[in-house]
Amino acid sequence: MVDPRKSIIDQRLGKIGRIIAVSSGKGGVGKSLVATTFALTLVQKGYNVGLFDLDFTSPSTHIILGAEDVQPIEEKGIIPPVVHGLEYMSLVFYTKDHATPLRGADVSNALIELFAITIWSNLDFLIIDMPPGIGDAMLDLIRLVANIEFLIVTTSSRLAFETVKKQAVLLQDLKVSTIGILENMKMDNNGCIQAQTGELGLRFLGGISFDPTVEEAIGDKSQLLGTAFARKVAEILGEP
Amino acid sequence: MVDPRKSIIDQRLGKIGRIIAVSSGKGGVGKSLVATTFALTLVQKGYNVGLFDLDFTSPSTHIILGAEDVQPIEEKGIIPPVVHGLEYMSLVFYTKDHATPLRGADVSNALIELFAITIWSNLDFLIIDMPPGIGDAMLDLIRLVANIEFLIVTTSSRLAFETVKKQAVLLQDLKVSTIGILENMKMDNNGCIQAQTGELGLRFLGGISFDPTVEEAIGDKSQLLGTAFARKVAEILGEP
Amino acid sequence: MHEWALAEAVVAAARQIAKKEGLKEVKEVVIKVGELQQVELEIFEFALSKLEAQGFEGTEFNISLAKTELQCRVCEHKWLFDKTNLAEDTVEAIHFVPEVIHSYVRCAKCGSPDFKLLKGRGVWIERLRGAK
Amino acid sequence: MHEWALAEAVVAAARQIAKKEGLKEVKEVVIKVGELQQVELEIFEFALSKLEAQGFEGTEFNISLAKTELQCRVCEHKWLFDKTNLAEDTVEAIHFVPEVIHSYVRCAKCGSPDFKLLKGRGVWIERLRGAK
Ligand SMILES: Nc1ncnc2c1ncn2[C@@H]1O[C@H](COP(=O)(O)OP(=O)(O)O)[C@@H](O)[C@H]1O
Ligand SMILES: Nc1ncnc2c1ncn2[C@@H]1O[C@H](COP(=O)(O)OP(=O)(O)O)[C@@H](O)[C@H]1O
Ligand SMILES: [Mg+2]
Ligand SMILES: [Mg+2]
Ligand SMILES: [Mg+2]
Ligand SMILES: [Mg+2]
Numbered sequence: 101m102v103d104p105r106k107s108i109i110d111q112r113l114g115k116i117g118r119i120i121a122v123s124s125g126k127g128g129v130g131k132s133l134v135a136t137t138f139a140l141t142l143v144q145k146g147y148n149v150g151l152f153d154l155d156f157t158s159p160s161t162h163i164i165l166g167a168e169d170v171q172p173i174e175e176k177g178i179i180p181p182v183v184h185g186l187e188y189m190s191l192v193f194y195t196k197d198h199a200t201p202l203r204g205a206d207v208s209n210a211l212i213e214l215f216a217i218t219i220w221s222n223l224d225f226l227i228i229d230m231p232p233g234i235g236d237a238m239l240d241l242i243r244l245v246a247n248i249e250f251l252i253v254t255t256s257s258r259l260a261f262e263t264v265k266k267q268a269v270l271l272q273d274l275k276v277s278t279i280g281i282l283e284n285m286k287m288d289n290n291g292c293i294q295a296q297t298g299e300l301g302l303r304f305l306g307g308i309s310f311d312p313t314v315e316e317a318i319g320d321k322s323q324l325l326g327t328a329f330a331r332k333v334a335e336i337l338g339e340p
Numbered sequence: 341m342v343d344p345r346k347s348i349i350d351q352r353l354g355k356i357g358r359i360i361a362v363s364s365g366k367g368g369v370g371k372s373l374v375a376t377t378f379a380l381t382l383v384q385k386g387y388n389v390g391l392f393d394l395d396f397t398s399p400s401t402h403i404i405l406g407a408e409d410v411q412p413i414e415e416k417g418i419i420p421p422v423v424h425g426l427e428y429m430s431l432v433f434y435t436k437d438h439a440t441p442l443r444g445a446d447v448s449n450a451l452i453e454l455f456a457i458t459i460w461s462n463l464d465f466l467i468i469d470m471p472p473g474i475g476d477a478m479l480d481l482i483r484l485v486a487n488i489e490f491l492i493v494t495t496s497s498r499l500a501f502e503t504v505k506k507q508a509v510l511l512q513d514l515k516v517s518t519i520g521i522l523e524n525m526k527m528d529n530n531g532c533i534q535a536q537t538g539e540l541g542l543r544f545l546g547g548i549s550f551d552p553t554v555e556e557a558i559g560d561k562s563q564l565l566g567t568a569f570a571r572k573v574a575e576i577l578g579e580p
Numbered sequence: 581m582h583e584w585a586l587a588e589a590v591v592a593a594a595r596q597i598a599k600k601e602g603l604k605e606v607k608e609v610v611i612k613v614g615e616l617q618q619v620e621l622e623i624f625e626f627a628l629s630k631l632e633a634q635g636f637e638g639t640e641f642n643i644s645l646a647k648t649e650l651q652c653r654v655c656e657h658k659w660l661f662d663k664t665n666l667a668e669d670t671v672e673a674i675h676f677v678p679e680v681i682h683s684y685v686r687c688a689k690c691g692s693p694d695f696k697l698l699k700g701r702g703v704w705i706e707r708l709r710g711a712k
Numbered sequence: 713m714h715e716w717a718l719a720e721a722v723v724a725a726a727r728q729i730a731k732k733e734g735l736k737e738v739k740e741v742v743i744k745v746g747e748l749q750q751v752e753l754e755i756f757e758f759a760l761s762k763l764e765a766q767g768f769e770g771t772e773f774n775i776s777l778a779k780t781e782l783q784c785r786v787c788e789h790k791w792l793f794d795k796t797n798l799a800e801d802t803v804e805a806i807h808f809v810p811e812v813i814h815s816y817v818r819c820a821k822c823g824s825p826d827f828k829l830l831k832g833r834g835v836w837i838e839r840l841r842g843a844k
């Protein structure tokens with residue numbers, strides 16, 4: 101018994117320049133906000149960009165984008181709808197407002213299915229919004245997506261960084277390409293995360309302050325791109 | 341082939357008054373901080389309390405407690421060490437500072453193993469710190485722990501509450517006991533989460549502000565219990 | 581119509597297997613299609629026939645359906661998937677990603693969404709018959 | 713010594729199965745112990761013999777070891793667990809919770825921690841033999 105789906109993934113992703121997974125061992129550090137804003141920033145720069153939400157049990161990017169009333173089209177595969185210039189894919193198209201209680205094996209299966217049937221165009225970048233943790237989704241990207249790169253998000257808190265550190269060391273051990281660590285909702289200026297990132301031999305991408313205007317901007321692309329948060333994302337990740 | 345471990349779990353938990361899982365579909369909302377502080381508060385009140393960290397891939401409670409140099413004792417099972425008066429169990433005792441890349445099926449297996457071999461004493465409360473999401477760990481607690489109660493944590497953000505709402509509706513549908521929803525790192529006073537919690541027919545437990553002194557207090561029990569955060573946890577959850 | 585994408589996957593996998601096993605010619609690819617995914621067999625077969633040109637000229641694609649068996653992890657109840665009482669939207673969602681069944685279907689005996697797919701999920705290759 | 717806890721689980725499970733199957737007497741419980749968990753058989757057997765008093769007076773607990781087979785999800789390499797090169801701490805950690813093997817062991821061929829335990833994880837009951 102062979103699962104044919106894995107055999108087509110290379111071909112499905114073959115026309116994509118770079119595939120970047122915005123990831124964190126820790127939840128709630130801003131992965132979804134960074135991934136979405138990063139993707140929108142790249143669109144503004146004129147790149148062809150896709151955004152793929154792999155956080156199946158707590159998807160957020162559709163809320164950040166305000167992506168209502170869109171749906172993929174079924175052709176010789178699934179064609180992602182274009183939202184604010186982004187080719188956009190999320191399991192939420194199929195789960196709507198229902199809870200999606202998936203065990204890890206189901207997450208893995210759904211992920212493989214979506215990679216096998218989604219037809220992206222010639223993208224310069226595919227940005228992936230990851231679920232928290234280092235479980236099925238991360239392990240599947242490592243084994244199935246040849247040129248995957250991880251961008252790791254942390255906050256300034258020890259509680260986030262302890263976990264992120266373990267994740268970063270693991271990715272290094274596995275020789276998986278890691279762009280660097282981004283410190284989000286940065287709390288003070290002691291440079292502690294930056295220093296520790298250096299000790300890990302990883303690139304510190306920069307720090308982004310907590311921006312109280314972000315919450316209001318969720319669901320409104322123009323407002324979001326006008327926030328100090330988005331300007332900082334563009335400054336740090338605008339030329340990836 | 342029968343897995344004998346599930347058959348002993350009822351007996352292992354038989355002497356425990358209440359078992360409360362601090363949970364959230366969303367990551368980074370303060371589950372670990374709330375769970376730990378809640379457990380310590382109950383100890384202060386004179387209860388016999390256990391704290392069980394089920395966030396295997398990003399454990400945090402050992403950092404919050406400053407639980408270094410403790411280890412379970414092997415007897416006719418595993419006896420959790422007592423930390424600040426808490427019977428405390430975490431997979432970190434066995435994974436140390438190594439990353440723990442577990443797929444969902446492994447999470448489930450490790451969870452069942454720990455429930456089967458950990459010997460808690462006559463506890464009034466066992467507080468469980470959950471991983472984010474509604475995956476293997478939540479589903480296993482529902483099927484394996486007869487009298488489990490969920491305490492759901494959210495932030496004020498739409499991004500957290502949309503997911504928490506789905507989770508809360510699911511738990512209601514499944515007739516799983518839910519204590520209520522706690523709004524952590526509360527942002528304003530518009531009562532939006534409180535109102536929506538009411539609409540779900542759930543109890544709104546209260547709101548806790550962002551407390552900038554918490555980060556400093558991580559790892560130091562006395563300092564933690566002196567924060568405004570801890571006072572608020574005690575006020576809201578002190579008489580559960 | 582995304583059946584085409586699944587057919588492409590089957591052909592790509594068959595090519596890989598044939599290469600790995602050193603087959604010069606693939607005579608038959610035995611394919612199982614789980615009922616859960618509600619694959620439209622005509623489209624799927626049509627796609628396979630078009631894709632045959634790509635190195636599978638004489639190959640027979642032998643497709644058969646498999647019932648979908650589910651088992652509850654809570655009460656161990658087993659049952660066969662039946663779309664009769666599901667909304668059209670739901671069946672379509674499951675058609676694209678079978679796992680979303682956990683958002684819509686519950687164990688008939690105990691109401692749990694925590695069930696396994698024992699068999700009959702999607703498309704898989706049972707075996708290849710060829711000549712070296 | 714936590715073998716005692718595992719033995720208690722076996723006895724509890726055997727009691728449940730016997731009840732479910734309506735057995736008046738359990739003659740034999742066939743138990744497999746996966747090598748991975750490094751269960752100390754003397755303690756485990758001693759615990760079972762003490763627990764026999766609780767309704768399993770004439771029962772034979774038939775224990776055999778099973779090799780631990782692992783398979784990498786990345787490169788499909790299969791191998792048998794071998795503790796030779798592991799630190800004592802690590803073996804002990806795996807003894808308590810076999811899954812922590814993913815923190816310490818990597819596929820020898822490709823270095824991945826993403827492997828499955830095909831068999832021989834911990835303690836399981838293969839079957840009960842009894843009389844109704
Ligand atoms: N720099 C920031 N300033 C203000 N709020 C932020 C910032 N980064 C993230 N947030 C908020 O923090 C919460 C968690 O962000 P989210 O992107 O959902 O994290 P994750 O995807 O890692 O769980 C959300 O409510 C989000 O709006
Ligand atoms: N009320 C609060 N005030 C200040 N910081 C908080 C508060 N609640 C949580 N935090 C911080 O937010 C981050 C996430 O909390 P944590 O308990 O780790 O969340 P979770 O367990 O849900 O992932 C941590 O850095 C924690 O210290
Ligand atoms: Mg997210
Ligand atoms: Mg384009
Ligand atoms: Mg936590
Ligand atoms: Mg006590």
Ligand code: NI
Pocket residue numbers: 174581582583620675
């Ligand atoms: Ni289709």
Ligand code: NI
Pocket residue numbers: 414713714715752807
């Ligand atoms: Ni032992």
Ligand SMILES: [Zn+2]
Pocket residue numbers: 652653654655656657687688689690691692
């Ligand atoms: Zn059931």
Ligand SMILES: [Zn+2]
Pocket residue numbers: 784785786787788789819820821822823824
């Ligand atoms: Zn390997």
